[in-house]
Amino acid sequence: MDYILEGLGNALKMIVSLDSEMAEIVFVSVKISTISIILATLAGVPLGFYVAIRDFWGKRAAITILNTLMALPTVVIGLLIYSFISRRGPLGVLGLLYTPWAMIIGQTILAFPIVAALSLSATQGIDKRVEKTALTLGANNLQTALFILMEGKFALFSAIIAGFGRVFAEVGVSMMLGGNIRGFTRNITTAIAFETGKGEFALGIALGMILLTVAFSINILFHYFQKKRM
Amino acid sequence: MKLHNILISYLALSIIMFLLSSSVLAEERLKMATTTSTENSGLLYVLLPPFEKEFNVKVDVIAVGTGKALKLGENGDVDVVFVHARAAEDEFINEGFGVNRRDVMYNDFIIVGPKDDPAGIKGNSASESLKKIAEGKQYFISRGDESGTHKKEKELWKLTRIEPQGKWYLEAGQGMGATLQIADEKKAYCLVDRGTYIAYEKKVDLVILCEGDKILFNPYGIMAVNPKRHPHMNYTYAMALIGWVTSPQGQKIIGEFKKEGKVLFHPTAYQ
Numbered sequence: 331m332d333y334i335l336e337g338l339g340n341a342l343k344m345i346v347s348l349d350s351e352m353a354e355i356v357f358v359s360v361k362i363s364t365i366s367i368i369l370a371t372l373a374g375v376p377l378g379f380y381v382a383i384r385d386f387w388g389k390r391a392a393i394t395i396l397n398t399l400m401a402l403p404t405v406v407i408g409l410l411i412y413s414f415i416s417r418r419g420p421l422g423v424l425g426l427l428y429t430p431w432a433m434i435i436g437q438t439i440l441a442f443p444i445v446a447a448l449s450l451s452a453t454q455g456i457d458k459r460v461e462k463t464a465l466t467l468g469a470n471n472l473q474t475a476l477f478i479l480m481e482g483k484f485a486l487f488s489a490i491i492a493g494f495g496r497v498f499a500e501v502g503v504s505m506m507l508g509g510n511i512r513g514f515t516r517n518i519t520t521a522i523a524f525e526t527g528k529g530e531f532a533l534g535i536a537l538g539m540i541l542l543t544v545a546f547s548i549n550i551l552f553h554y555f556q557k558k559r560m
Numbered sequence: 561m562k563l564h565n566i567l568i569s570y571l572a573l574s575i576i577m578f579l580l581s582s583s584v585l586a587e588e589r590l591k592m593a594t595t596t597s598t599e600n601s602g603l604l605y606v607l608l609p610p611f612e613k614e615f616n617v618k619v620d621v622i623a624v625g626t627g628k629a630l631k632l633g634e635n636g637d638v639d640v641v642f643v644h645a646r647a648a649e650d651e652f653i654n655e656g657f658g659v660n661r662r663d664v665m666y667n668d669f670i671i672v673g674p675k676d677d678p679a680g681i682k683g684n685s686a687s688e689s690l691k692k693i694a695e696g697k698q699y700f701i702s703r704g705d706e707s708g709t710h711k712k713e714k715e716l717w718k719l720t721r722i723e724p725q726g727k728w729y730l731e732a733g734q735g736m737g738a739t740l741q742i743a744d745e746k747k748a749y750c751l752v753d754r755g756t757y758i759a760y761e762k763k764v765d766l767v768i769l770c771e772g773d774k775i776l777f778n779p780y781g782i783m784a785v786n787p788k789r790h791p792h793m794n795y796t797y798a799m800a801l802i803g804w805v806t807s808p809q810g811q812k813i814i815g816e817f818k819k820e821g822k823v824l825f826h827p828t829a830y831q
Contacts, residue, residue: 417636417790425792427637428591428622509622527738528600529763 337531344536352536359517362430363498366437370445370497371490373438378449378489379479383461396450399443404436404502411436412506428509433517436503441493448492452485453478484558491555495548499541588617590797591638593630595708596735598642598780599623601755601824607813611804617797623735627706633658633783636790639798642805644753644780645708653783660799661783662806665814665825668778669712671770672740672757673698673749681749686773687719689749694720697728699748703739704731708778713751716775740764753778755824762820779828782806805829 344352381392413419415426415435426432456478464477479486501519508515510524518537525534598604599621608619622632626643633641634657641658643649652658671681671689679696681689693700702724703710717724730748732739736756743750744764757768770776782805784798804810806829814827 417792422636423792428620509620511620511622514618514620527735527741529737529741529760 333531337535340532341534341536341539344532345539349533349536352533352540354513355516355518355521355537356540358430358513358515359498359519362433362504362517363437363494366434366497367441367445367490367494369434369438370441370493374442374445374493375449375479375486375489378446378451379453379475381446382450382453383475383478393447393450396443396447400447402440402443404440404500405506407436407439408503408506411439411503415507427507428511428515430508430515432507433504433515436507437497437500440500440503441497444496445489445493448489449486452482452489455485456482484555488552488555491548491552495545495552498544498548588615588794588797589620590617590640590794590801591620591622592640592642592801593622593624593628593632593638594642595626595629595644596623596737597644597709597753597756600735600737601759601817601819603755603814603817603825606817607805607810610809610813611801614804615797615800617800619801625703625705625707625735626709626711630657633785636785636793639785639794640782640801641785642780642782643708644778645711646779646781648708648711649781649783656786656789658783659786660802661781662802663828664780664782664805665811665827665829666777666779667754667825668771669709669751669776670754670757670768671749671751672743672766673769674747675765675767677769679749682769684770686770686775687716689770690716690724691720691722693749694722694724694728697726699728699730699743699746700724701739701743701746701748701750702729702731703736704733707736709736709751709753712776712778716751719775740766755819758822758824759819780825 378396381389381396411432412427415421415424415432417425417427426435460478460481461474464474469477499519501523504510504515504517505520505523508517508520510516510520516524518541522534522537522541525531594604600623604621608621611617612619622629622638624632626645626648629641629643630648630652632638633652641652642664649661653661671686673679673681679693679698681692684692690700702713730742730746732742734742736752737760740750740752740756740760741764742748744766749769750766782802784795784802785793787793787795805814811827811829814825815823817824
């Protein structure tokens with residue numbers, strides 16, 4: 331029991347004193363997950379939006395596929411991307427393996443279906459009259475789309491936040507593609523796995539507390555936007 | 561709307577931060593695949609920084625088992641390989657995957673186990689010890705990951721002519737430190753390099769039960785990936801690193817590196 335209390339004590343000290351190694355690890359996590367969620371948003375929101383408002387052949391199948399991909403296991407993404415970006419793979423010349431970019435690719439793929447599927451249902455939840463009103467007011471297609479998006483902005487924010495929560499807390503992609511390189515690709519989750527493997531608990535607990543705090547804040551934000559949506 | 565603005569400025573800020581930090585990181589980078597035993601012991605934290613400073617280069621350490629480390633070198637995913645499995649290293653060089661192999665240091669393997677030694681291996685040779693563990697069906701944790709330690713373990717089992725299998729034989733598939741902790745939790749026996757054991761001695765209840773057998777000698781070697789196979793690799797800096805760890809300064813750092821007041825590795829670049 332002692333070592334847990336000791337670890338907890340040291341963890342609190344680290345957080346209060348903003349331990350430089352801890353700060354560096356948190357920064358890596360924030361940086362990589364933020365870029366990933368931006369990319370996933372740029373691709374996912376328009377796709378979800380498009381699928382929601384347009385009728386086309388295979389729409390139902392597309393929705394089912396998107397929903398299924400939401401449960402994409404991180405290790406499968408890791409495996410696939412690894413085989414593509416290893417020097418032996420088709421994209422090997424880019425030298426991406428074990429760099430932050432490899433993690434960004436993996437996390438973007440992880441977040442994309444979540445953002446897309448949730449924006450899809452967000453758009454579907456918007457009153458059909460919004461579109462008609464916009465058209466009646468003489469808006470062109472782009473203006474109508476933006477009008478609808480603005481109407482559903484809170485639901486869209488919660489889609490993005492849900493995606494961020496997923497990538498921020500994932501460990502499979504980061505470990506397999508980033509390689510847990512100190513000061514470069516070591517993020518919160520891989521550092522926790524590594525520290526536990528070393529039998530060091532203080533840094534692990536400190537990072538765990540930060541991770542939980544972020545998850546908690548994300549949930550609060552999520553519910554805030556969900557409420558706004560009503 | 562305020563929250564909206566905050567979010568947007570936050571996103572913009574993080575993109576700028578990323579671009580800034582990547583431009584700062586535009587210095588030379590060298591990728592080194594090494595074993596979990598060197599990483600877990602903490603040796604690299606004192607051995608690499610002076611090199612990074614002198615040559616203005618960042619060394620990215622990827623800590624995996626020896627088998628995986630050599631594989632990464634073969635594929636050209638790293639520039640330097642720093643491992644401990646002599647036979648596999650020689651094969652790596654002979655196949656043309658690597659060049660300029662140098663001896664760096666050695667330590668030795670030991671067999672650790674629970675204090676009461678239920679299989680009664682104390683005082684036996686390494687292979688006899690494994691035999692007793694197998695006969696007594698006592699828990700044994702294997703790395704199971706083609707690491708240097710795992711290769712040594714398989715070599716020992718070969719000597720006993722026992723094919724280890726059964727409920728008592730557990731393959732962890734993890735690094736040395738994690739495997740040692742599993743052995744501790746399960747009150748099991750385990751083959752471990754002395755460096756990692758000393759680094760973990762205070763955290764586990766396992767004691768040394770077999771040591772000093774000649775077969776347990778554990779030499780480490782460093783080598784560059786063959787630039788002919790992978791022209792993109794950072795050959796110059798790879799050679800600089802090999803030069804550094806085998807230089808008098810590098811060797812001095814290795815020889816003076818201590819954990820719990822004990823020397824972990826013995827330099828062997830010059831003899």
